[in-house]
Amino acid sequence: MEHYNMNLTLKVWKQKNCKEKGKFETFQVSNISSEMSFLEMFDILNEQLVAEGKEPIAFDHDCREGICGMCSMYINGRPHGPWHQTTTCQLHMREYKDGDTIVVEPWRANSFPVIKDLVVDRTAFDRIIAAGGYISVNTGNAQDANCLPIDKQKADESFAAASCIGCGACVAACPNASAMLFVSAKVSHLALLPQGDPERKMRASNMVKQMDIEGFGSCTNIGACEAECPKGISLENIARLNREYIGAMFSGSKEG
Amino acid sequence: MNWKDYFSTSIGKKILVGATGLFLIIFLVVHCYVNAMVFWPDNGKHFTDAAAFMGGNAAIRIVEIGLFAAFFIHIIQSLMLASQNAKRRSEGYAVKAGNKTSKWYSRSMGLLGTLILLFLILHLYHFWGPNRYGQFFDPTWKEDNLYNNMLFTFKELWVVIVYLLGCVSLCWHLMHGVASSMQTFGLATHRYKGMIKSVGMIFAILIPLMFASMPVYMHCLSTCMAH
Numbered sequence: 001m002e003h004y005n006m007n008l009t010l011k012v013w014k015q016k017n018c019k020e021k022g023k024f025e026t027f028q029v030s031n032i033s034s035e036m037s038f039l040e041m042f043d044i045l046n047e048q049l050v051a052e053g054k055e056p057i058a059f060d061h062d063c064r065e066g067i068c069g070m071c072s073m074y075i076n077g078r079p080h081g082p083w084h085q086t087t088t089c090q091l092h093m094r095e096y097k098d099g100d101t102i103v104v105e106p107w108r109a110n111s112f113p114v115i116k117d118l119v120v121d122r123t124a125f126d127r128i129i130a131a132g133g134y135i136s137v138n139t140g141n142a143q144d145a146n147c148l149p150i151d152k153q154k155a156d157e158s159f160a161a162a163s164c165i166g167c168g169a170c171v172a173a174c175p176n177a178s179a180m181l182f183v184s185a186k187v188s189h190l191a192l193l194p195q196g197d198p199e200r201k202m203r204a205s206n207m208v209k210q211m212d213i214e215g216f217g218s219c220t221n222i223g224a225c226e227a228e229c230p231k232g233i234s235l236e237n238i239a240r241l242n243r244e245y246i247g248a249m250f251s252g253s254k255e256g
Numbered sequence: 257m258n259w260k261d262y263f264s265t266s267i268g269k270k271i272l273v274g275a276t277g278l279f280l281i282i283f284l285v286v287h288c289y290v291n292a293m294v295f296w297p298d299n300g301k302h303f304t305d306a307a308a309f310m311g312g313n314a315a316i317r318i319v320e321i322g323l324f325a326a327f328f329i330h331i332i333q334s335l336m337l338a339s340q341n342a343k344r345r346s347e348g349y350a351v352k353a354g355n356k357t358s359k360w361y362s363r364s365m366g367l368l369g370t371l372i373l374l375f376l377i378l379h380l381y382h383f384w385g386p387n388r389y390g391q392f393f394d395p396t397w398k399e400d401n402l403y404n405n406m407l408f409t410f411k412e413l414w415v416v417i418v419y420l421l422g423c424v425s426l427c428w429h430l431m432h433g434v435a436s437s438m439q440t441f442g443l444a445t446h447r448y449k450g451m452i453k454s455v456g457m458i459f460a461i462l463i464p465l466m467f468a469s470m471p472v473y474m475h476c477l478s479t480c481m482a483h
Contacts, residue, residue, distance in 0.1 A: 011350075024350065074349060074351075076351055076353070077349065077351035077352050077353030077354075078353045103350060103351045105349055105350060105351070108345050108347055108348060108349055109344060109345055110343070110344055110345060110346055111344070175341075175345075175355075175363070176341035176344055176345075177341075177344035177345045178266075178341075178344075205257050205262065205265075208265050208266070208267050209257070209261075209265055211266070212265050212266050215344065216266075216344065217266070217340065217341040217344035218266035218267070218269070218270060218337050218340065218341060219266075219270070220341070220362070220363075220365070220436075221362070221432070221435075221436040221439050221440075222355070222357060222358035222362050222363060223357040223358060224355070224357050224358065226357070227356070227357040235439070235444075236444070236445060236446055236449070238439065239439055239442045239443065239444045239445060239449075240442065240445075241267075241442075242267060242270075242271075242439070242440055242441065242442035243441075243442030244442075245262075245265075245267045245268075245271075245442075246271065246441065246442060248257075248262075249259075249262045249268075
């Protein structure tokens with residue numbers, strides 16, 4: 001693809017902290033290369049703001065390889081921007097043309113309060129994981145891989161669920177700000193493996209309970225989360241979470 | 257967690273909505289089957305006999321209590337979930353990309369449910385209410401001839417139109433509801449989800465279509481008889 005430079009107008013959400021009201025501010029950036037990533041474009045803008053003696057825009061980022069789940073921008077009405085199964089850091093400026101206006105907002109959910117500008121507090125996800133997204137294993141050397149035969153299909157499904165990076169795009173996309181896709185991925189990748197079996201009965205119920213405590217909405221089966229998930233986590237995981245929950249309900253276990 | 261705790265979570269409430277929804281679906285099938293006897297060319301004899309059996313049967317009256325309870329739970333739990341969901345995002349987005357992943361009826365289950373409820377109140381007022389009132393409070397009561405009641409009620413064109421709108425609302429409600437309840441029960445696996453969606457769609461069209469044909473047929477019949 002031919003390289004080109006572009007000038008853009010950015011409307012970015014600016015908010016000092018979670019207590020103060022935020023507002024959109026408009027910025028102009030020029031000579032942005034089509035080969036830059038979206039976050040590199042934001043780096044240029046921030047350098048420009050620092051040079052002008054202004055405060056840079058706060059945004060989350062870490063690996064910039066699409067695997068850490070830190071970046072979280074809501075770009076022109078879509079979490080992580082317009083590219084299918086792509087995180088914000090992997091979105092590239094060749095998507096845009098000279099003169100475009102881009103509106104960038106933080107994830108909007110009461111469970112993800114804005115810390116500053118585009119940075120939101122996603123520690124609610126950590127607390128959900130702590131409620132049940134773990135397994136009990138003995139310490140020491142790893143077992144021989146062939147000790148626990150796992151059928152290929154289950155291993156693949158578990159791996160697909162484990163690819164959830166916990167970015168929160170599912171919550172951002174859902175009209176109910178539901179975290180069901182995230183929770184279902186975290187329950188599924190353990191539920192499919194024998195290592196996840198000992199805590200199975202309490203995992204789904206405890207994680208769902210914590211999800212509700214954190215104030216996430218419920219699933220209305222409209223699939224916006226699946227469509228916007230940068231890792232392509234399937235709605236079938238939500239069906240599995242529901243099965244796991246019903247299983248726990250009828251198991252008669254006192255755990256959970 | 258005890259039973260109460262399990263049914264109090266967001267998934268627990270959805271299980272209640274789904275389970276009561278399935279019970280109401282079974283009711284729809286039975287109701288449709290009995291009502292379809294109006295098409296039998298015997299001036300409503302089959303239908304009147306079946307309706308009298310349903311009306312005078314104690315077991316049916318007991319199941320009817322369960323039916324009202326199911327309606328109540330279905331509505332209350334759905335309203336609770338909807339009102340909780342509405343509070344989950346106090347500050348909305350400035351730019352919305354649209355809803356490409358879902359149909360409007362999937363996002364309007366509350367509205368469609370309310371329309372069905374309004375229709376239901378009218379429907380009970382037309383048929384169930386007067387008959388059951390007589391059964392319990394009038395010592396000289398005899399089961400109404402529902403066939404004649406239908407001919408009389410559906411003579412009015414506006415009543416037929418309201419019933420058709422009720423059937424259309426039911427159709428859209430079921431288009432989402434049938435498949436969605438299967439997802440809530442965890443049955444929409446890779447193997448079955450296509451089948452569930454298709455069967456749900458067929459059911460959602462077929463049953464309301466059958467119901468819709470009844471007021472239209474009775475209206476035509478009563479108009480012909482008047483001439």
